[in-house]
Amino acid sequence: MLFLLAAGFSLIFGLMRIANLTHGALYMLGAYIGVSILKTVPNLWVAAILSGLVVAVFGGLLEKLILRRLGGNVLGQVLVTLGIAFILADFCLVVWGGDPIPVPTPAFLQRPVRIAGLAFPAYRLAVVIIAIAVGIGLFLFVEKTRLGAMIRAGVDDRDMARAVGIPVSRLFTTVFCLGAALAGAGGVIGGPIMSAYPGLDADMLPLALIVVILGGVGSLVGAFVGSFITGFVYTFGVALLPDLAYVILFLPMILVIAFRPRGLFGKFAA
Amino acid sequence: MAALHIQSLKKAFGGLPAINDVSLKVEEGERRLIIGPNGAGKTTLFNLVTGDLNSDSGRIFLFDTEITRRATHRRVHLGLARTYQIITLFSKDTLEHNIALSLLGLSKERWNTFGRNHSPEDAKAVLAMVGLEHLGQRPVSEVAYGEKRRLEIAMALAQKPRVLLLDEPLAGLSREERGAVKQLISKIPRETTVVMIEHDMDTALDMAETITVLHYGRVIVEGTRQQVVADPKTREVYLGH
Amino acid sequence: MVGGEYYVNLGSQIFIFAVFAASINLLLGYGGLPTLGHAAYLGVAAYLAALCALKLGWGHLAAAPAALVGTTLMAAAFGLIALRATGLGFLMLTLALSQVLWGTALRWVAMTDGDNGLRGLTRPFGMDDAKSFYYFTLAVTVFSLWMMARFVTSSFGAALAGTRDQARRMSALGHNVWMVRWITFIYAGFWGGVSGLLFVYYHKYIHPVSLSLANSAEGLLAVIAGGSGTLAGPLVGAAIVMLLKNYVSAYVERWNMLLGFVFVVIVVFMPDGVVPGVKRLWRRYISRA
Numbered sequence A: 001m002l003f004l005l006a007a008g009f010s011l012i013f014g015l016m017r018i019a020n021l022t023h024g025a026l027y028m029l030g031a032y033i034g035v036s037i038l039k040t041v042p043n044l045w046v047a048a049i050l051s052g053l054v055v056a057v058f059g060g061l062l063e064k065l066i067l068r069r070l071g072g073n074v075l076g077q078v079l080v081t082l083g084i085a086f087i088l089a090d091f092c093l094v095v096w097g098g099d100p101i102p103v104p105t106p107a108f109l110q111r112p113v114r115i116a117g118l119a120f121p122a123y124r125l126a127v128v129i130i131a132i133a134v135g136i137g138l139f140l141f142v143e144k145t146r147l148g149a150m151i152r153a154g155v156d157d158r159d160m161a162r163a164v165g166i167p168v169s170r171l172f173t174t175v176f177c178l179g180a181a182l183a184g185a186g187g188v189i190g191g192p193i194m195s196a197y198p199g200l201d202a203d204m205l206p207l208a209l210i211v212v213i214l215g216g217v218g219s220l221v222g223a224f225v226g227s228f229i230t231g232f233v234y235t236f237g238v239a240l241l242p243d244l245a246y247v248i249l250f251l252p253m254i255l256v257i258a259f260r261p262r263g264l265f266g267k268f269a270a
Numbered sequence B: 001m002a003a004l005h006i007q008s009l010k011k012a013f014g015g016l017p018a019i020n021d022v023s024l025k026v027e028e029g030e031r032r033l034i035i036g037p038n039g040a041g042k043t044t045l046f047n048l049v050t051g052d053l054n055s056d057s058g059r060i061f062l063f064d065t066e067i068t069r070r071a072t073h074r075r076v077h078l079g080l081a082r083t084y085q086i087i088t089l090f091s092k093d094t095l096e097h098n099i100a101l102s103l104l105g106l107s108k109e110r111w112n113t114f115g116r117n118h119s120p121e122d123a124k125a126v127l128a129m130v131g132l133e134h135l136g137q138r139p140v141s142e143v144a145y146g147e148k149r150r151l152e153i154a155m156a157l158a159q160k161p162r163v164l165l166l167d168e169p170l171a172g173l174s175r176e177e178r179g180a181v182k183q184l185i186s187k188i189p190r191e192t193t194v195v196m197i198e199h200d201m202d203t204a205l206d207m208a209e210t211i212t213v214l215h216y217g218r219v220i221v222e223g224t225r226q227q228v229v230a231d232p233k234t235r236e237v238y239l240g241h
Numbered sequence C: 001m002v003g004g005e006y007y008v009n010l011g012s013q014i015f016i017f018a019v020f021a022a023s024i025n026l027l028l029g030y031g032g033l034p035t036l037g038h039a040a041y042l043g044v045a046a047y048l049a050a051l052c053a054l055k056l057g058w059g060h061l062a063a064a065p066a067a068l069v070g071t072t073l074m075a076a077a078f079g080l081i082a083l084r085a086t087g088l089g090f091l092m093l094t095l096a097l098s099q100v101l102w103g104t105a106l107r108w109v110a111m112t113d114g115d116n117g118l119r120g121l122t123r124p125f126g127m128d129d130a131k132s133f134y135y136f137t138l139a140v141t142v143f144s145l146w147m148m149a150r151f152v153t154s155s156f157g158a159a160l161a162g163t164r165d166q167a168r169r170m171s172a173l174g175h176n177v178w179m180v181r182w183i184t185f186i187y188a189g190f191w192g193g194v195s196g197l198l199f200v201y202y203h204k205y206i207h208p209v210s211l212s213l214a215n216s217a218e219g220l221l222a223v224i225a226g227g228s229g230t231l232a233g234p235l236v237g238a239a240i241v242m243l244l245k246n247y248v249s250a251y252v253e254r255w256n257m258l259l260g261f262v263f264v265v266i267v268v269f270m271p272d273g274v275v276p277g278v279k280r281l282w283r284r285y286i287s288r289a
Helices: A002-018 A023-040 A045-064 A074-096 A122-144 A146-156 A160-163 A170-188 A202-217 A221-239 A242-259 B042-050 B074-077 B095-105 B120-129 B146-158 B177-185 B201-207 B224-231 B232-240 C002-030 C038-055 C061-083 C087-107 C130-153 C154-163 C166-174 C177-203 C213-226 C231-252 C254-270 C272-286
Strands: A112-115 A118-121 B002-013 B018-027 B030-036 B058-064 B079-080 B163-167 B191-198 B210-215 B218-224
Touching: A023 A045, A023 A170, A045 A170, A074 A202, A074 C087, A074 C166, A074 C213, A074 C254, A118 B232, A122 A146, A122 A221, A122 A242, A122 B201, A122 C087, A146 A170, A146 C254, A170 B018, A170 B074, A202 A221, A202 C087, A221 A242, A221 B058, A242 C087, B002 B191, B002 C061, B002 C087, B018 B042, B018 B191, B030 B201, B042 B079, B042 B163, B042 B191, B042 C154, B074 B079, B074 C002, B074 C166, B079 B146, B095 B120, B095 B146, B095 C154, B120 B146, B146 B163, B191 B201, B201 B224, B210 B224, B218 B224, B218 B232, B224 B232, C002 C130, C002 C154, C002 C177, C002 C213, C002 C231, C038 C061, C038 C087, C038 C177, C038 C213, C061 C177, C087 C213, C130 C154, C130 C177, C154 C177, C166 C177, C213 C231, C213 C254, C231 C254
Parallel strands: B030 B191, B030 B210, B079 B163, B163 B191
Antiparallel strands: A112 A118, B002 B018, B002 B058, B210 B218
C-alpha cells in the first residue's frame, strides 16, 4: 500500500523534478472519494479504480493549469503544491467532516488466512499482492513499452529527450496523472486498514518522503524496497514502542543518507 | 621541487576515460601551456587538480603536500587558484565585491558573523593591478566580456597564489582584449607558477616556455615550444582534428 | 480597555512570528536553502521549555537557556543530515525531519500529552498583562532582528550570499561552503528557538500543531510574501500573515484553505515578494519625480 503511494511520488519527482507535496492530500482525497463511492457501489475495487481516475483528472488539471506556468521555478512549484495540499485538506474537512470514516473490509477477505501455521489478516495479504502486481505492472510499463521508454528518457535527461522529439510536456501531464491515480487508488485500498480521517495527508506525506529518500529518486525498485523497509520498521515500531514509532522510522533514513546520499537505488542525489 | 606534480592520474566518466594515465611535472616559477583539441581532457585535468572532481587513481602534489583527496577549499589555502573557462562571477554584485569575496576566502575574517572588517582599499588595489579600478562600483553584469575575463584573473591573483591555473583565459576575446589579457598574464610575478589551458594552438604559443599536448586524455608531446611545434605528432593531432 | 488589549496581543504575535520568519529568511533568502521544516525549532524550543517547567519543575531562568541549547544542538544534528543535499533534496529532508518530530509530539502521549497539548505554563517575570509582555516581546524581537541583520551584513554574511549564488566558485576561492551553510543552519535554528520561547510564553500552552508543516509553511509564506533576502521582508511578511490570520479567521473558519490560496496567488503573481515590489515602484516614482 505504501508502495502505491511512494511509486507515484517517486515517478513525479524523478521525471519532473517537482516535489509534489500534494501527494499526501491526493491520497486522502482518494480515500474520501472512495468512501463516497462505496455508499452507492459497495465494491472496494471499483471504488479504488474510480477514485483513482477522479484523482488522476484532478492531478492532470493541476499540472496543466498551474504547475506548467511555473516551469523552471522549482521553489515556486513546491510552494504551489503545498498551497493546493492545504486547500485540499481543508476541502475534505468541509465535505466529509472531522470524524474518521471507517472503510469496510470486503466480506470475503475478513477471515484470517493460515500460512504455515501463522495467521495473516486476509486483507493485508491481498494488499501486498496488489502492491506486487501493480509494481510488476509498472515495471513492465516503464521498461517494456514505448511510453515507458520515453518516460525513462525523460528521467535520465530531460533536454535530450526533448531534443529527440519526445513530447515532454504531454508526457509530464501523463506521468502526473499516473502518479496521482496511484495515490488516489492507494487511499481507497488502504482504507480498510487506515480508514479516512483528517490529518491522513500529513501522516502519509512523511512516509512517502522517507520511502523515496530511502529508495532513491525516480527508481521503481527503490520505491518498492523502500516501502517494504519503511512498512516493516513502522509496523514493528508501532508494536514495540508505540510512542516513538516516528523516531524509529527515521533511523533507516539517517543511515541511508549518511552512506548513500542518492538512496539505495537512486540515480540522483535526493 | 616541482610546484605541481601529477602522477599517473586517471578519471573515467561512465567507463569513458577522460584522463588516461597523465603524469605532469611543473617546476616552480614555470609558465606551462597545455594545449589540445576540444575534448582532450584539459578542463577535466584542472578540475581534478582543484578538487572539483575526484580522481579514480593517481596522485597529485602541490609542492611537498599531497592534495589528491583534499577538499577544494583546503587546496586553495595551500596556494592553488584557478579561473574558469565559462565565466562564473557573482554577476549581481560589484567588481569590488567580487574581489572582496576572493580576499575573504583566505582571511580569518570570513568567519566574522558580527561585523565587516575588510577595507575596500585592498579590493581597489587588486582591481588597479588589472586596470579595472574605475569600474569598482559597477555590477559585473554591466561590464564588457573582456573586462569580466580580467576580473576572473584578478580574483585569482588577489589570493597571491603559488600555483595559478588559467582555463582558456583568451577564449572569446577580440584582438585588442586578447592583447590586454596577454600582457596581464605576462606581468604575473615569477613567484607564481602558471599553468594555462588553450585549445587554439596559435594564440598562446608565445606565452609559455614549456608546452604539453593533450589528446584523448593522454600526454602526446611535451617539450619546449620549438620541440612541440616541430614534432609530427602535434601536427597530426591538430590536422586530424 | 478590551480593544486595546486585542491590538497589543496582535502586535506581540506579529513580533514573535517576525523572529521566526527572519530565521527562515537566513536560510532561504541569504543561503538559498529552502527549508520546509523550520517549525521544528520553534516547536522543540517551546516543548523543551514547557517540559523543563512542568516535568522537572525548573524556573524560567534555567528552562529557557536549556531549551535554547537543546534546540541549537538539534539544529546542529539536523543540519548534518539535511545539508547532505541542497535545493529540493534539502527541502524534502527538512520536511521529513520536522514531520517526524510532529508525529512524535502527537503520539508520545506520556511525554507531550499528544493532541491535548501541554498547559499550565507561566510567563517569566510575572508578565501576565498584555502590555508588559508586549514590551518584552518587542525588546527581544528588536534584539533578535538586529543580531540577524548583523549576521547577514557581516563578512560571513557576504560569504553566505556567495555560496547561494556560486557555490562552486566559493570553494575555489577558499571558502568552506558546507561549513558556512552548517553554521547558518545552526544559527537559524537558534533564532527559531528564540521565537519558540516567545511563542510558548505568549500562549502559555503548546500543541503539536506548532511543529506541523502548516506552521513551517506559514513562516515560509511570510518570508516570500515580504521578500526573501531582504532585511525588512520577514517583518512585513509576518505582519501580513498575522493580520490575515487574525482578521479572516474572525469571519471564516477556513484559515487553511485561505492559506493555500494565498500561497498559490503569491507564488504565481508576486514571486519576488512585497518589499522588493514596493521598492521597485518607489524607485520608479523617484525617477519620475
